[in-house]
Amino acid sequence: xxxxxxxxxxxxxxxxxxxxxxxxxxxxxxxxxxxxxxxxxxxxxxxxxxxxxxxxxxxxxxxxxxxxxxxxxxxxxxxxxxxxxxxxxxxxxxxxxxxxxxxxxxxxxxxxxxxxxxxxxxxxxx
Amino acid sequence: xxxxxxxxxxxxxxxxxxxxxxxxxxxxxxxxxxxxxxxxxxxxxxxxxxxxxxxxxxxxxxxxxxxxxxxxxxxxxxxxxxxxxxxxxxxxxxxxxxxxxxxxxxxxxxxxxxxxxxxxxxxxxxxxxxxxxxxxxxxxxxxxxxxxxxxxxxxxxxxxxxxxxxxxxxxxxxxxxxxxxxxxxxxxxxxxxxxxxxxxxxxxxxxxx
Numbered sequence: 001x002x003x004x005x006x007x008x009x010x011x012x013x014x015x016x017x018x019x020x021x022x023x024x025x026x027x028x029x030x031x032x033x034x035x036x037x038x039x040x041x042x043x044x045x046x047x048x049x050x051x052x053x054x055x056x057x058x059x060x061x062x063x064x065x066x067x068x069x070x071x072x073x074x075x076x077x078x079x080x081x082x083x084x085x086x087x088x089x090x091x092x093x094x095x096x097x098x099x100x101x102x103x104x105x106x107x108x109x110x111x112x113x114x115x116x117x118x119x120x121x122x123x124x125x126x
Numbered sequence: 127x128x129x130x131x132x133x134x135x136x137x138x139x140x141x142x143x144x145x146x147x148x149x150x151x152x153x154x155x156x157x158x159x160x161x162x163x164x165x166x167x168x169x170x171x172x173x174x175x176x177x178x179x180x181x182x183x184x185x186x187x188x189x190x191x192x193x194x195x196x197x198x199x200x201x202x203x204x205x206x207x208x209x210x211x212x213x214x215x216x217x218x219x220x221x222x223x224x225x226x227x228x229x230x231x232x233x234x235x236x237x238x239x240x241x242x243x244x245x246x247x248x249x250x251x252x253x254x255x256x257x258x259x260x261x262x263x264x265x266x267x268x269x270x271x272x273x274x275x276x277x278x279x280x281x282x283x284x285x286x287x288x289x290x291x292x293x294x295x296x297x298x299x300x301x302x303x304x305x306x307x308x309x310x311x312x313x314x315x316x317x318x319x320x321x322x323x324x325x326x327x328x329x330x331x332x333x334x335x
């Protein structure tokens with residue numbers, strides 16, 4: 001017996017098995033089929049078939065998908081720009097505070113340039 | 127051996143027009159009705175659980191109607207088989223990712239299923255075939271069927287896919303290769319190995335076809 005004949009005999013048994021499916025299983029399969037076909041009502045089918053191969057049905061969906069991508073990119077870029085702006089504001093504020101502290105201090109600015117004074121500051125740190 | 131009529135519907139579609147004939151609602155409905163039992167069995171051989179197999183078949187049917195309804199009717203068998211195989215693979219992928227607690231929950235879920243057991247659901251559907259007319263013969267036939275199905279579940283997945291698509295669904299080698307996403311040479315190798323392995327397994331059980 002060759003390969004094809006053996007395969008045919010086996011599939012004949014499989015056909016019988018498929019023909020004897022339980023009633024409950026058949027009912028569930030029927031429901032699954034109905035649910036799938038419900039996604040495809042008659043008028044929709046006709047319009048989709050008329051436009052099949054063209055961009056008629058796909059174009060709006062694709063445009064919407066493109067819009068979502070561009071919106072996502074816009075949000076990311078906006079986030080980066082905002083973060084950098086906030087960072088630069090923070091740096092300017094830190095510099096302002098340092099300048100204000102130095103200027104309002106009783107010590108002359110030259111004192112901070114004196115190495116001996118810096119060494120004394122380090123030694124006196126707790 | 128008499129040729130089986132399962133692809134008559136699709137062949138009729140091919141002869142109706144010279145240019146690709148797009149599937150209509152009744153044709154899609156007829157196609158799904160014709161293929162659903164074998165699709166369920168195919169899924170069952172792979173996943174070995176009836177409810178999961180039903181889910182897989184439903185997913186495949188939904189994807190076919192949602193995404194490929196506008197395709198030519200002649201392409202439906204190959205497309206559906208490709209979708210079905212992908213749905214089976216997706217199931218195994220998801221199963222692999224699941225962690226231990228999910229396994230525990232599914233084990234609890236099986237107990238619930240036993241509680242919901244409905245004996246009416248186990249009744250065989252009415253059929254016009256008379257192959258089971260002789261009780262002794264019917265018993266023997268059902269035993270052979272059970273052994274064949276067990277042997278199929280023990281085949282390597284790719285061999286089982288190739289065998290079922292090529293010989294049960296009667297796709298040609300090119301269509302089978304397209305549905306499986308492999309070369310035609312691989313299909314031939316898988317089919318040959320599957321048939322020999324099945325024959326050997328059945329021979330070991332004392333069944334000569």
